[in-house]
Amino acid sequence: MSSTYKDKKVISIGITSELTGLSERQIRYYEERKLIFPERSKGGTRKYSFADVERLVDIANKMEDGMQTFEIRKEEMKKSDVRDKMLRGQLNAAFKMRK
Amino acid sequence: MSSTYKDKKVISIGITSELTGLSERQIRYYEERKLIFPERSKGGTRKYSFADVERLVDIANKMEDGMQTFEIRKEEMKKSDVRDKMLRGQLNAAFKMRK
């Protein structure tokens, strides 16, 4: 929405590791489990955004609470599902008004 | 001032090059000429912030206009000089009020 830098994927995994306190192994594993989606450089190195860093800290907290990766992923799917439904509702309402 | 990510030095020189359109050689040279001040990782690799990226784009524009590096640096010194004077003025005024 805003024109900040929060969503630009420009941070390497090493820096991301420092910023989050997670090991590179953990970060790569969370990607494997579809919890985080870095971009890649031409050469194949991962690039994260500050939003990703925040998300990783959030994941770290949930893992500490004993939550498992698939539960965290499910939770996320629920959120986007709700957003989808809300969006569909909006579109629907707009469509009805056109009649 | 604000709690954004604009000033965190987390971007490698390769990404910085892509974001600014400048070559790594140019970016390193502007550092040599004291126009930009990246941080370093333990290993010695340079790290830039989004603010640095903006500054580099600004430098690039001035170079295009035919300005030389020492002029750009001088311009910058003038700015901080003005800020210093304003700050001193503020402090001075505050001090006088105390009397």
Next chain:
DNA sequence: CGTGTAAGGAATTCTGACACG
């Protein structure tokens, strides 16, 4: 002065696998 480039080396990152549990 500002920038390109080849050179050699060091730091960073990648993947797939074994280990533990």
Next chain:
DNA sequence: CGTGTAAGGAATTCTGACACG
């Protein structure tokens, strides 16, 4: 399941220098 680690290789970055102008 989640994470550490050693392994071998590839991508990235670093410095100092030569070149051109």
